[in-house]
Amino acid sequence: MSILWIAVIAASVLSFAQKWVGYQAPQDVLERPRIARITTVLPIALLGALVATQTATSGAEIVLDARLASLGAAVVLLCLRAPFLVVVIGAAVVAAGLRALGWA
């Protein structure tokens, strides 16, 4: 078995273990007010970070390209209360269009 296969399997099993272990925390710990406040705001911070890294990074670099315009389009669509799929497809169309035109 190649080293690449071993890495694929080991990383996959570890990824499952990471997911599993989060659920094993004792409930009474999670119910402590301070911990509860952290777990409540955690998704907001993680999503904010994911939006930023998906929009403006490439590897270890900050890259501003068509994705930024797409994000703007997504925000406009969200303000117009567009459904989820419309927001996602709209953003993809903007990025694809700008790239096809060679503008970004």
Place this chain on the structure above:
Amino acid sequence: MTSTSPLAAQPDPSAVGRLGTIRRTGLSIGVATGLYGISFGALATASGLDVWQAMVLSAVMFTGGSQFAFIGVVGGGGSAIGAALAAVLLGIRNTLYGLVLAPSLPRTGVRGIARAHLTIDESAALAASGTTTEEKRAGFWAAGVWVYVFWNLFSLLGALAGQYVADPSAWGLDAAAAAAFIALLWPRLRSRDAVAIAVAAAVVALVTTPMLPAGLPVLAAAAVAVVAGLLPSSGRRAGGPPTRIISKEVPR
């Protein structure tokens, strides 16, 4: 005859409608995220993985960020160990999702295993948008199952047809991922605090991107949540250890 709770026997129609909407959103997320799987499959084979290795990552690792980190390191000429480490670093946030989701989801048997396996950005985010336990569960399972189905389907397509797909970003699929995350974040930005946390997290992630290995910027941003959680805006400080975060408006 099975015994059902009165609640299940006489469901509130508006609550049922909301669950239906949540399930449809889950399907939308599944299709949108799944399509991005084409680019994963294509990039995986372009990075030197075979189709089987790409599919083990999609079926067993099943967490997009870690999968892209893994093939990114391999494709960039890094070691297989480095690839595994990058994937694991990015996967730490899934542990955090488990902490958040644990109270709402069943913990035993096959469903206990399934909830762990389906714990990803999208399922955690849709669950978090629910207001009742039932809505959280519906959101988690709908997003988790549909993303799993479409992600694997399209990963396979991308891995098999990768050489014919010139560049997934030409379709705007990279931008679609960012849009999906902001769409999931949007409903949660109801308070000024929430906006401040999201913006601070985004800034921390961007500032640390050039300095930290792949995966760590998102975790560094998670520290924003820890700080925000420790900040005593609720005024409940009794019994806690002395904190280094001093806020003016706090009566001590």
